[in-house]
Amino acid sequence: MSSINPQISDFALRPGVGRQGRSIKVRTNYFEITVLPFPEIYHYDIRITPEVPPALNRKIFKTAENLFREKDFGDVRPVFDGCRNIFTAKPFPFGDAATFDVTLPEDDGASAGRKRPLSSFKFKIKKVAEIDMEELNKFLDGRCSMSNNIITGIMALNVLIRHKPSMLYATGGRSFFTNQGSRALFGGVEVWQGYFQSVRSTPGKMMINIDLCATVFYESGSLVQMVVKILNKRTVDDLSRIEFTDRDRRKLEKSLKNLRIYVTYRGENFSNRRFRINKLSSTAASHTKFEVDGKQKDVATYFQETYNKHLQYPFLPCVIVRNETYLPMEVCNVVEGQRYMRKLNEKQTEDMIKFSCQPPSVRANKITQGLSILNYQQNEHMQQFGLQVSNEMAVVQARILPAPKLQYHPSSREASFIPKNGSWNLLNKKVATGATLGSWACVVFGSERDYPQQAVQEFLRELITTCKNTGMNIPNTNPPILHSSPQGDIEKSLRQAWVRAGNSTRSQPQLILCILPNTGVPLYAEIKRVSDTVIGVATQCIQGKHMFAAKKQYCANVCLKINVKLGGMNSFIDPSQVPFITQRPTILIGAFVTHPAPGELNTGRPSIAALCASMDAKVSRYAASIRVQTGKLEVIADLAEMVKELLKTYYQTCGRKPERILFYRDGVSEGQFKIVLEEEIKAIRTACKSLDEQYKPTITFIIIQKRHHTRFFPMDDKDSDRTGNCLPGTVVETTITHPFEFDFYLQSHPGLQGTSRPMHYHVLFDENGFNAYSLQTLTYNLCYLYARCTRAVSIVPPVYYAHLVCSRARFHATGENWSDTDSTSEGPGTANYAACIIIIPQEAKDINICLG
Structure with a gap:
């Protein structure tokens, strides 16, 4: 890389490639663009008034293209992004600007009996720029830096490859979806297969990243059939045997609001009309009345007399569309292709995972099959632009x-041992440092009838034996056992357990073991809120079903969690294999920001930022800092103070200041790299300076991206694990990476099911002089130090812990309306995985967390 101009990028340049490790070849879901458009692409701005959603914009655009092709567009085949941008391979015949009037028939919700209205739109096109594609070639070869011209050129290529699918199929983000091979889920919805496409710049060439994806749509067809599924009935006949309650009506109204439908009782022409459900009537169709010729008449009677339509289900409520028009459910059909935007429940999520969890070989084959749907070779728009794409997956070193x-x-x-294939067990092993558990209690959230005292004691005996065999010291083998209602006062129950534990040993309680009747979030969240912020004691939650079948492996896993909560250390890596950390005082920091779910953006719920930092040379102990900040703000607002807290804690723990900072930052998209780097490096420097004007540790700042669509497929069986995935430790740093910046993909974990996703590490700033191999090896080795399991994990532990801290912090907010389907973590863990965090209550904005 010595020929690369060091001023070519704001970020760290690739210092070369690694040579160590066993060399293999893998296929990846990238397809080379063999011929790029040349020499330029024409960029036009389009304004459609009045403003409408992208799907309708595309319909307007298509209509305009058909209307004005011969006279105004000529043989130009433009591509459209659905919003404001049009790109062409040659200029429009009409010059730099034009205005058109387009009329579309409205299909969304005119009331019955009214003349079908028409919608008129004004369509303004104005030339913006000519994109020089030669500059893009220079960028790919490392001869120039990123520019607005290059960014727009890449955007034009993305619009080009997505234009035709967007016109033919349902879309969402960078993906389109088809109902071929769809599968019904619980509750009147179904999952559709989709294809993701994205043009990526790589060394010397442009490539298209194609991947499978899936999303949920409402089932089309009979609205009554959907009602049956939403209410969890077996057949339509079951509806006639039940009393339709207000609760049923409210549940239905919530599920059906804004759903688009068409009616079937007025002939084929009228069935083209589209209505949107506003709400449901509060009464059944047989009792919902309105005025006809000065007389009150119910809907069932009106349909019988007017359309000779006898209602089979007059006891169901009517749907109400605009202008207070009442429609019986049985005359309504659901329009196909409507995305389901609500949160999935537990059953739906389970079925969705089964559908989308594809083994590597199946996924690779389906991606290749998707090329026939994409049909790049026969795409008339791509032909005019001169774009050509390979049909073969890229093979990478x-x-x-x-x-x-x-x-x-x-x-x-x-x-000591070297794990094989990324996993191991505790057989013949004792934890590196065993903690002592003396003062503790057990709370069973359930009745003694469901959880007999004898069964609880047998489980505790097995757990204690396993913990002792694994190296922990448990002098108190007979802790107090309390039974409590899961619907009762959780805080009171935990306080009682805390008192009983302290009284029985006359010492400070260390742990409350909680046996839960289910995996629901509300009970778990309340236990963690109380134990972390009110009582200040560690808790370990287990599911009741595991108590009755206490296997040694399960107890060993629980032991790992308990040991680190009480200050023990489970394992560590030979210091010679993490020299960057052991040779000089070094602090590892993982950072993450979790945001409100998309449906909660306007509810005032904040984002939560968390840092987790190592506190010893064996990177086994961590401390954390949390801040609540404005929702959707990606830059960590109070980072300087958070880093300052952790640096002080490190000094108090180790007696030395860190000379080096290795900062792993998760959750940042490429478009935010620059602002995050500028703001957060500045904040880290400020934190150091505030402690000592002369204190300037060297900093390496690395972005971790997990939300991407890059996948690897082994080409040789000896290079794959039992699931068909690449082996742990597989690293890719050429062919599909950035043209010249320092990034790599690392698949550090063994496969469990489906196709494993590697992590993408992108070095933005490096004062520590890493070479490719030293950083890749350090990052990979750290993935073996996650304290709570005997497996290499997919992401470095400090970031994993930061995810868990954010998840736990959500539980600390009082008044949260937790439901079983709430998603509280965007990271690799779920709510139940957050149990290794011990939180020492301080003031609300400054909760310090010690993991392990």
Whole structure:
């Protein structure tokens, strides 16, 4: 990379490529663009008034294209992004600007009996620029930096490849979806297969990243059939056997609001009309009355007399569309292709995962099959632009990094070993540092009838035995056991357990073991809120079903969690294999910001930022800092103070200041790289300076991206694990990476099911002089140090812990309306995985968390 101008990028340049590790080849879901448009692309701004959604914009555009092609567009085949941008391979014949009037028949919700209205739109096109494609070639070869011209050129290519699918199929973001092979989910919805497309710049060439995706749509067809499914009935006949309650009506209204329908009782011409459901009537069709010729008449009677339509289900409410028009449900059909934007419940999520969880070989084959749907070769728009795309997946060079040597307690029969295929077990091993558990209690959230005292005691005996065999010290083998109602006063129950634990040993309580009747969020959230912010004691939650079948493996996993909560250390890596951390005082920091769900953006719910930082040379102990900040704000607003807290804690723990800072930052999109780097590096420097004017540790700032569509497929069985995925330690740093910046893909974890997703690490700033291999190896080795399992994980532990901290912090907000379907974590863990965090209550904005 020595020929690259160091001023070519604001971010760190690739220092070369790694050589160590076993070299292999893998296929990846990238397809090379073999011929780019040349020499220029024409960019036009389009304004359609009045403003309408992208789907209708595309319909207007298509109508205009058909109307004005011969006279105004000539042989130009423009592509449209659905919003404001049009791109062409040659200029429009009409010159730099033109205005057109387009009329569309309205199909969304005119009331019955009215003449079908027409909608008129004004269509203004104005030339913006000519995109020089030669500059894009220079960028790919590392001869120039990113510019607005290059950004617009890449956007034009993305619009080009997405234009035709967007005109033919349902779309969402960068994906389009088809109902071929769709599968019904619980509750009147179905999952559709989709294809994601994105043009990516890589060394010397442009490539298209194509991947499978899936999303949920409402089932089309009979509205009554949908009602049956929403109310969880078996057949339509079951509706006639039930009493339709207000609760049913409210549930239906919530599910059906804004759903588009068409009616079937007035002939084929009228069935083209589209209505949108506003609400449901409060009474059944047989009792919903309105005025006809000065007389009150119910809907059922009106349909019988006017359309000779006898209602089979007069007891169902009517749907109400605009202008207070009442329609019986049985004359309504659901329009196809409507995305379901609500949160999925537990059953729907389970079915969705089954549909989308594709083994690597199946996924690769389906991606290749998707090329026939995309049909790049026969796309008339791409032909005019001169764009050509390979039909073959790219084959890339990869390396498999060696796994590190793990260390357990010296008295273990297997005190040190190298894990195979990214996982191991605790057989013949004792934790590196065993904690002592003396003062504790057990709370069973359920009745003694459901959870007999004897069964609880048997489980505790098995758990205690396993913990002792694993190296923990548990002098108190008979903790108090309390039964409590899961619907009762949780805080009172935990306080009682805390008092009983302290009284039984006359010492400060260390742990409350909680046995839960289900996996629901509300009970778990309240336990963590109380234990973390009110009582100040560690809790360990387990599911009741595991108590009755206490397997040693399960108890061993619980032991790992308990040990780190009480200050123990489960394992560590040989210091020689993490020299960057062990040779000089070094602090690892993981950062993450979690945002409100899309449906909660206007509810005032904040974003939560968390940092987790290592506190020792074995990177086994962590401290954390949390801040609440404005919703959807990506830059960590109070980062300087948060880093300052962690640096002070490190100094108090180790007696030395960190000389190096390795900062892993998660949750940042490419468009935000520059602002996040500028603001957050500045904040880190400010934190250091506030402690000592002369304190200037060297900083490496790395972005981790997990929300991407890059996948790897082994070409040789010896390079794959039992699930068909690439082996842990597979790293890719050429062919599909950035043309010249320092980034790489690392798949550090063993596959469980489906196709594994590698993490994308992008170095934005590096004062520590990493070479490619040293950073890749350090990052991979760290993935073996996640304290709560005996597996290499997919992301470095400080970031994993930061995810868990954000998830836990949501539970600390009083008044949250938790439901079983709430999503509280955007990270690799779920609510139940947050249990390793011990929170020491301080003032609300400054909660300090110690993990392990």
